[in-house]
Amino acid sequence: MMDPQTHEFESAIDAFPVRLQNFEGPLDLLLHLIKKNEVSIHDIPIALITQQYLDAVQLLQELDLDVAGEFLVMAATLIHIKSKMLLPRPETAAGVEGDEEDPRDALVRRLLEHQKFKAAAGLLHEREQLRAAQWLRPDERVAALAGDEYEPELEVDLFSLMTAFQAVVQRLKQRPKMVLPPEEVPVEVRIGQLLARLSETEACGFEELFADVADRRGLIVTFIALLEMIRLKLVRVFQSGSFGPIRVYKRPRPVDAPHPIGDPDR
Secondary structure (H helix, E strand, C coil): CCCHHHHHHHHHHHHCCCCCCCCCCHHHHHHHHHHHCCCCCCCCCHHHHHHHHHHHHHHHHHCCCCCCHHHHHHHHHHHHHHHHHHCCCCECCCCCECCCCCCCHHHHHHHHHHHHHHHHHHHHHHHHHHHHCHHHCCCHHHHHHCCCCCCCEEECCHHHHHHHHHHHHHHHHHCCCCCCCCCCCCHHHHHHHHHHHHHCCCCEEHHHHHCCCCCHHHHHHHHHHHHHHHHCCCEEEEEECCCCCEEEEECCCCCCCCCCCCCCCC
């Protein structure tokens, strides 16, 4: 028998199949989890990171975000490393542990190499965007004179959005359960509601987008609506520092923005 929560995900996705472009890969997800847990890349707690990685991939699949085979290959790699680390290390004839390579070492080398290229690409992107987006970043000297603590805003990646969404879902579980008639809100309608709310204020906190939602289905539809708004370039999403509060800004839709799914003018 199908889990009702799984059915809710499938109903929402079937009604509005969201697809993201420029999807980040499994190494990006691993780096995100390492940073989130504040652990050393040279000493990865493989059991913890593997479980969190599998949870994230499951959410990607439930949201139907085109999880590529490479994500599943990495999942198998992590499980293999975890199993090898659970085995006793080989001993020499003298009863001393051998010098066999740590099962994590090959993965660490891949992560360090990927991190190096990612940092170089990020530097180029930052230089390119600095002039075009200076109005979104308050001047540090002006902020200091006003007595405000300066904290630059960073664009948010998909995995940070997923982490914030998982926190919203967990908080819903802790609320007192209310028996309400199910409300079917199409994603297109939810997008209009969110845009109307953003029109009333300069920006909106990520969690505020879910303030009027009382069930899991509503959370899913709202999150999918936000992803589609990002894809259509209707909003900008920023995060204050690493893992800080996320804020959503409405923006004029550029001429080269993608068409909505199902748009007859595509």
